[in-house]
Amino acid sequence: MPSTVDDLVRIPSLSPDGPGALRHLQDELSELERAGLLRTPAVASAPAGMLVLCSNDYLGYADLPWSPGGDAASGAGASRLVSGTHEAHLMAERELASWLGTESALLFSSGYAANVGTLAALARPGDVIVSDALNHASIIDGCRLSRAAVEVVRHCDLPSVEEALVRAAGARRRWVVTESLFSMDGDTPDLRALRALCDRHDAALIVDEAHALGVCGPRGAGLCAATGVRPDVFVGTLGKSLGLHGAFVAGSSTLRTYLWNRARSFVFSTGISPMLALATVDRVRRAAADDAGRARLAMVTAQLRSGLRSLGARLLPASSGPILPWILESPAAAVEMSQRLAREGILVQAIRPPTVPAGTSRLRITSSASLSEADVERALAGFREAVR
Structure with a gap:
């Protein structure tokens, strides 16, 4: 295994040969290298x-030791819908909902799975999703999988959002999706104004708080909490400020039940480790007090x-x-x-x-x-x- 700075930064040379049926992949990799x-x-x-x-x-939580205690299983054993729901999952979901002031929460295996599964489950053909131009790849892919019409608007540009919502007046449903703290630019949208636009145009607001959770707002509850905004769908991760792995969606109990039934990335995935769920309870309490x-x-x-x-x-x-x-x-x-x-x-x-x-x-x-x-x-x- 590489163990030096030189090993870390070295880019290996590409082999000129490759398996016959996949030889085109080598050509594409060579193009990437040249660019x-x-x-x-x-x-x-x-x-x-x-x-x-x-x-x-x-x-700085990722390196913290944690001992689960009790008899928490290391693996869920199955999808949550089959036999994979353990008491530890329910404890973690209650703790997350309490922290954020929502009715409920639902654990996912990753932030990618949470965004892809939620957007693809909620939006449908005939709907319009208004999506910020710099939204994360998981949001982009969820929009595509939903098969709804997608209006990509200029980054953090409220007039663009409103114009898109006006154009979508005849749509079956309207959705506005944004990050609260953008992962690559580190900037924030006007969440209060977005909430007002959604209310004016009968649209649902979906906010990914992955990078703000634990960092911003009262008790680290995120930028929505800091600005007094209640999104219709709150997406958060366990793998950033909480120093763990996995993600969740929080909102109404109706939202949780719907995603339980329709979010394919949840339905067809083994539940996260019960030990990880117990660790989530510990880290949420730690972050809220930190x-x-x-x-x-x-x-x-x-x-x-x-x-x-x-x-x-x-x-x-x-x-x-x-x-x-x-x-x-x-x-x-x-x-x-x-x-x-x-x-x-x-x-x-x-x-x-x-x-x-x-x-x-x-x-x-x-x-x-x-x-x-x-x-x-x-x-x-x-x-x-x-x-x-």
């Missing part, structure tokens, strides 16, 4: 001593943002929270800067199209409450060396 867009497997974890500034572990962690995260983020700007980093001006996108000229420039930082002992991956729009390749730098003052100083020193 500077080839992605290759990284090491399983960062080499010892490397400072990681690209994870979503915003509160105002000190959120304050620490805000301070570290401010220090990194200030230091990067002093170095001339082209940070997106609207970014906020722990996501600091540094825009570079090209995919090659982003990869080169990532490699320079790796040689300084700092892991920040280059983000390139199609994950982000063409012309916006970047380093997606993230902060964490677990970073010490020495870590921040080391990080900024490493960035300083890398930009020379």
Whole structure:
């Protein structure tokens, strides 16, 4: 297994040969390599001593030990609809709903599964989904699978949303879907205004709070809670601030029952581990009480943002929270800067199209409450060396 910085940043050469029926795949990979867009497997974890500034572990929970106690099973054994529902799942769902002030919640195996399954189950042919241009791939795929008409609107542009809703007046149903804290740009929509537009045009509001949950709002309950907005569908993950794995959808008990029956990514998947569900109860309680962690995260983020700007980093001006996108000229420039930082002992991956729009390749730098003052100083020193 690779274990050095050089191993981490090395891009293996492509073999000129490939299996006959799949030889075209090699041609496509070669095209990606020529465009500077080839992605290759990284090491399983960062080499010892490397400072990681690209994870979503915003509160620093991912490395926390946890002992389940009791007799929680390691596996659910089946789909939740068959025999895979354990008391631990119900406990976790009640805890999540209580945290967010909703009637109920439903656990999914991943954020991708939650968005794809929910959107494909709720929207149908004859409906119109109004989707922000920078929504996550899981939202995009859920929209496509729903077979509803999709209106992709300009990023965080309220007039575009309203125009789309006006055009959709004759649709069977209307849906507006957005992230609350965008995963790549780190900016936020006007959730109050979106709620008002949805109410005016009889549309349902779906909000993915993956990157805001645990970080923003009272008791870390997200940006909807911070702005006093109640979405019709709340999507959240366990794999970011909570430091676990999996996801959930929260809302009314009717929504939960409907998704239980119709969300294919839930119905046809084995339930998440009951031990993971018990860990979710623990992490939700920890995050809800962790105002000190959120304050620490805000301070570290401010220090990194200030230091990067002093170095001339082209940070997106609207970014906020722990996501600091540094825009570079090209995919090659982003990869080169990532490699320079790796040689300084700092892991920040280059983000390139199609994950982000063409012309916006970047380093997606993230902060964490677990970073010490020495870590921040080391990080900024490493960035300083890398930009020379």
